[in-house]
Amino acid sequence: MEINILSFGKIAEFITINRLDTDEIFDTDGLKQQLEKTYPQLKEIKYKLALNKQIVQKNIELLPGDVVAIMPPFSGG
C-alpha cells in the first residue's frame, strides 16, 4: 500500500520522504510506530497526524493513496 507523506516545521527537517510504500501498515497507529522506528527524533516531539487534511484524534484505518501529514506542535499567531 502506497501512502503520501507531508511533513511540516521541524519534522520536515528530517522526514523528507513524500511517499511510503509498505505492506506492514494498516492504520495511523501502525504508521506512527513505523515512523518512530525509522526517525527516532520523532519520539521527542509531540506531533500530530492529519489524514486527508483532517486532524487525527484516534487510530484510523489507512487506505492506498491516503495523504498523511506529520505535524509538530503548532506555533501560529
Next chain:
Amino acid sequence: MEINILSFGKIAEFITINRLDTDEIFDTDGLKQQLEKTYPQLKEIKYKLALNKQIVQKNIELLPGDVVAIMPPFSGG
C-alpha cells in the same frame, strides 16, 4: 459662605447657577440636602459630587471659595 457650582450632563439642564451664597451649609451632605430641596429632580438621579476636582466619597467640610461639581451617572467610552 460662597461656593462655586459646576453642573454636568442632564443636571446642567436644570441646575444653571454658578455660585451659591449661604450661611446654612457647612459640608457636602448639607449641600446635597439644600440642592435636593431646591431641585427635586435631583433626587431621581444617582449623582456624585466632586470637591475641588476630587470625587467625593464621604461627607467633607466645605470652605469658602470651594468648587463643587454635580455629576450625573457617567457615560463615557
Next chain:
Amino acid sequence: MTDKKIKNIFVEGAISTSFIADSIAKHSSKKEIGGHSIFLGQVRADDIDGKVVSAIDYTAYQETALAQMHEIREAIFNKYPLTCMHVYQSLGTIKVGEICLFVFTSSAHRKPAIAACEEIVERLKAELPIWGKEIFEDGTHQWKENK
C-alpha cells in the same frame, strides 16, 4: 502625583482610522512587544422607542477625568507587565459609525495586553466623569448611561 505626569486623553471630534494606524505603526520600533490589544468604541444607531440615534455629543469634567485616568494608568501598570498604554476619548459631536474611544495596550505576551485593555475600558466607563448625549434624528436627545 505631579501634574506634569498627567497625560491628556481627550481629542476633539471622532478618532480617525489613520490616527489608529499611525499609533500602531509607531510601535514597530519597540522590539520587545509581542502583542497589542485594541478596543474601539463606535457610535451605534440605537433605536429607542422608535427614535434612532444619529450622534452622541460628549462632554467631560476634564481635569477630574484626567486625574482619575492617571490613577487607573498607574494601577494598570502596577498590575500588568505592559510596554505601552494609550487611551483616547472623543469630545464633541460624534456621528453614528464614527470611533469615539480608542484604548491600546502592548506587552511582550498577549495575555497581559488583552487583560489590561479590557480592564481599562471597564474602569474608564465606570470612573471617568464623561457624559454622552444621544442626539436623535428628530433633534431631540436623551442622556446615555453606562451599564
Next chain:
Amino acid sequence: MTDKKIKNIFVEGAISTSFIADSIAKHSSKKEIGGHSIFLGQVRADDIDGKVVSAIDYTAYQETALAQMHEIREAIFNKYPLTCMHVYQSLGTIKVGEICLFVFTSSAHRKPAIAACEEIVERLKAELPIWGKEIFEDGTHQWKENK
C-alpha cells in the same frame, strides 16, 4: 460545510497598518456596531541564550488550517452575538516589529466583541497547523512553540 464558505485567512508577508485602518474604516457603515476588539501579534526580538530573533518565517498546512478556522468561526458566531469577525495570519518571513496576526471582532456591545476576540486568538494558536521558525541574527534558527 461547503468549500465555498471557507474564508482564507492567510496573507503573504507582514500585515500593514494601512490594511488594518482600511478594515476598521469599512465598518463605519455598520450602524449596529458599538465596539470593536482587535488583537495584533507583533514579531518580538526574543533573546534566547544570547541569540536575538530577527524574523519569524511562517508556514502552514493551509487547507487543514482553513477548515479548522472555519469550525472556530462557526463556534464563535454561535457563542457570541457578533456583527463581524476577521482573521489574518501572515505567511513567509516577518521581520521583528512587523505585524503577523490580526484578529478583529465587532458587536453591538463591548463584552461579546472582547471575549470573542480573545477566544479566537487562543484557539487559533492551539488548533491551527501553522509553524513559526525563529530566525536569529546569526542566520541560525529554532522552531517556535506556542504556550
